[in-house]
Amino acid sequence: MKFNFDCSENLEALLVETARSLDEFEGGFEPQIRQADERFGDFQANGVLPRAKKIGKNPREMAQRIIDSLPATEDWEVSLAGPGFINFKLSPDFLLRWVRAFDQPEKIAVSALGQEPKKIVIDFSSPNTAKQMHVGHIRSTIIGESLARLMIFCGHKVIRDNHLGDWGTQFGILLYAIKRENVSLDQLGEDPIAELENLYRKGTAWTKEDESSLEKARKELVELQAGNPENLELWKKIKEISMDSFDAIYEMLGVRFDFAHGESFYRDRVNQVYDSLLEHEICEENEGALVVFHPEHKRFAKQPFIIRKKDGASNYATTDLATLSYRQEEWEAEQIIYVTDGRQRDHFEQLFLTSRKWFKAEKRAIPELSHVWFGTILGEDNKAIKTRDGQPVKLADLLNEAIERASRMVIEKNPELTEDEVTRRAKVIGLGAVKYADLSQDRTLDYAFSWEKLLAMQGNTAPYLQYAVARISSIFRKMADGTTSTIEEARPPQTPHERTLARKLLFFPLALSQTRRDLKPHFLCTYLYELATDFSSFYNHDKVMVEDRPTQGLRILLCLRTKTFLCAGLEILGIETLEKM
């Protein structure tokens, strides 16, 4: 029979079709196809049990009736088990045909789409200018980039937008400090961004000390927002310095943006937001500020969404509304994904509620809005890493340390390599390790910052996956003498390790759709790790370069597909691979 990339879809369709002719399943049947424990089979259908409960019949009898009605096939064995599970054990021949079929990433990508391509804006990274990126910025950057790659892989059109915090309150203090110290932004020395940060720190201290400094800092901000040329010039310069330092990080991480429209980009659009929301009576004046309440919501009926402060200034709620409007109007976004810290969940919930009302009033199509939030990185004592007091680890330092450690490892394993080659490999390995450490755990969980964790290279880590790829590549290098079998000669999988690996390959589409459904890259990580584990086990038990041509053919095929899937998966995670490690 013909089969899909995701062959659980075939089984599901088959069961639905079969159930249609049986009385007990009148009114539809959801088979609930799941990956099965290997002891029982490859896939299992759990759906009979809830169905039987609903109509008060014996689940085993019902399951048996389905099994009896299934068309005969050589492709799998069906069996009844436990209280009413239906187990499918795929035949070796079927496994072989499936593994043979999906040979190109392009084929996988096409099959993985499963829906119409959409235009998706992904809003991620978004650091504040005038400060260095620290470890707290890693999550949005890494997760956002990975989701962008996932969506592109699945055939969507993606716009990456870095929504810089370049118009906030911090500029009042910074401008004040610059003027008070009388520094020239062109002469900040080797590390200008660090100097800016020092100035900011000094400024903060001063404004805390006395009222008049605070007042002066506020005034600088007002001047800036009013368009004072001197302040605007300084602001521009600060942004340039900041972008240079960000770009260095993005370069290392392999992250690119289509746009970096910061908050400042929308500063002339906030008045439209006020006007329109007032006109449609979505917002109201309250205690001098302009706010939005949502009476239908249990909490936001009382908790306001402040879109204009009582001093008349805009805030991030305003710019976020203006931004959303722009993205729909100019970019025709059909979905917007915001990748931010989980502490902003209230904000985004309010933003989404407000936007839906607003767009409805203006009779505009509202994009699908997704807040992809992640947990906080905590310091030693279980409190969030903060910029102000403690000195969080700088992102650049973390990445350099990762490369450094990987270098030592590479040199230890390959003392003969040139310095350049060591560095090249160390970057792939070290940066891969850091990215994977973040991506491989559920994004909604907080985690404590730990060098040991972020830089680990054994076990469930990127280097382990990269190592599997390198070993496969090594096999292919050794076989490049023309005497090798072709995959057309391959026999079906027989040994336990061949079978386990082939079966795991089959689950790749499930991992992809799971990852896409929840926008959680750790599902993909878990799958890739299991795939690499099954490969490593296979590698240690079944030699590829054997005399028997059908055996060799199969094993080459398994290696080829494992490599393709691992590379495709790692590419989605933003992690590079190496031919040699």
Next chain:
RNA sequence: GCGGGAGUAGCUCAGCUGGAUAGAGCAACGGCCUUCUAAGCCGUAGGUCCUGGGUUCGAAUCCCAGCUCCCGCGCCA
């Protein structure tokens, strides 16, 4: 106070949205390199899934109550 997260092996975490005997990594212990890269493989040990009820064929997962930790809640982002 209101709302939201979290609690699973010594440590760090998975657990496919209610399925079969709860799984990995690290750390510990014992094996495996004259054979395709030992960043690896094989094995041993390790559990009150926070506690107590409930729902049902079946609960780490769902409902209720309680304990502990974290976060958000009027002009920061």
